[in-house]
Each structure stands twice: as C-alpha cells, then as structure tokens.
Amino acid sequence: MTEVKIETNGIRLKNANRFSLADTLDCGQAFRWREENGAWYGIAHGKSLKLYNDGSDIIIEGACAKDYDDIWVRYFDLNRDYDAIVAAISDNSKLKEISDMTGNIRILRQDTWEALCSFIISQNNNIPRIKGIIERMCENFGDKIDGGYSFPSAQRIAALTVDDLAPLRCGFRAKYIIDAAKKVAGGEVDLGAICDMDTAEAAEALMKIKGVGPKVAACTLLFGCGKIDSFPVDVWIRRAMQVLFSDGLPESAVPYAGIVQQYIFHYARLTKLEFDE
DNA sequence: TCCCAGGCTCTCT
C-alpha cells in the first residue's frame, strides 16, 4: 500500500493511504485499542503496539521488521487496495456518501479465537462494556507481557469453569465462552480449517458452539478469518439496510460486502441514523 | 431511573 521504512523503534508507513487510526481502531471491530494523547495503544497477537500519525505517515512503534512481515501486514490488511474498493462502490451515490465518511477504515485481520470470543461477548451488549469484559479476561487469564496482558488462549480458558469466569462479570455469556474454548481446544471446532472453508460452510461449523449464531459467526469470519464476503447483520445494520438499501446491497458492493458492512455500521453510528421501523 | 446493548437459546404455537 505504501513505502515502508524500518526505524529504530518501529515501522514507518510513508503516506499511509486509507488508514485512519481512529476509524479503524475504534469502529467496533476490535476492542483492545485505546487512544491517549493522540496515540493508539493496543495488544494483538500477543504483542504490544503504539500507533500514531507523523504528518502523512503512520508510525507502528514496537513492530520489528520480521513481525511486520509475519503479523502486521496481515493484521492491518496493508496489501489490500482500499482505493480500488471505494472507487468501485462509489458508483452508488449513497455508498459514495458513506465511504466519504468511513472509507479510511481498514478491516483488521485479528486472531480467530480472539475474534470468536470477543463477538460471543458482544451479543446483547454495548461496546464500552464489551471492552471492559475483554480487558478483565486478559488481566485475569492472559499472560503478562510488556505493556499489558495477552488475550488468553482457548486452551487456557478450556481449563476453567463458568464460576472461574465470575470476575469478568459477563453474565450469561460465560457458559458460551467455556463451550467455545472447550470445542476449540479439543479440536471439535478447528478454527484453522474453518478459515479455509467457504463462508457459508464456515459459519455452519462455528454455530456448533453454544451462543454462536449467524451474527457472531459472521463477525468471526470477517474479523478473524479475513472473509470479506461475510456480512454480519446486527441491529444497526438491519435498520440501516431498511432505510438506505431496502432493495439490498448494490451490486458493486457485493464482492466487498463485509468491508462495506463496516462502512455502513460506522456511518450509522456516526450519524446516529434515526429509524422509523 | 429505566431503557437498551454489534444476539442467542428455549419454548410455545
């Protein structure tokens, strides 16, 4: 996407394109990023990062060259041409208006297990509280690393009981988290294989987990497997689609449905889109 | 305070 410079304390993305830190890291797709004095701090794939803008560049502080190639290019979806996607969908005037506001979001390719777990927690919940539960999960059961705690593995959670999760204060979702961990750690649900399946088949496989329905499965596949044809429908999207695209998603957006879904989701929330059902 | 939150399961028709 851009020229990359390796610097002493991190990586510099020269003239970072279609990459708003705020829109990408705080649009409800990932829950472990926080802003402080203009910089964004977070932990992903067991590593701690600080990101900030330097003019038109983005600095990924804490990333070495090897991790950049092995982890961060994929995590930040840096090889995808978002300009081309925005151009393609802008043939529709509503999508153009939406992407004018949200087209600097990049879809993060998160760890599959973390995405699964995060979106199990997200059900019938609000974003601030989702973040709190996930942080408590990491503090209680993750590994201490420089800068915080890693997201705990499925194996670690599988060794726990519902009662052990009480400190998370996640309510009825605790039993779902335990079920997911046991099935993933035990191999009954093979996340690696699921990421290789087609989207519909993969969703079916994920829904063998208690508490995983179509929406949680779709989010897991979009944000945890990079399946950009996966289209999560939550209350915001359902209402936004009724108001904006009652005849369905425009044809030009179908190949990128998942990405466009995130644009619409963010747009709906930014504009506090009002609906009369 | 009271409504509702990036839904899903269970039950009843």
Place this chain on the structure above:
DNA sequence: AGAGAGCATGGG
C-alpha cells in the same frame, strides 16, 4: 417454521 420471552450486567 416462526414468534416471543428471558437472559446478566451496567453504560448512558
């Protein structure tokens, strides 16, 4: 198959 209640908890 489809509709509706209930769910834990706490943010706004």
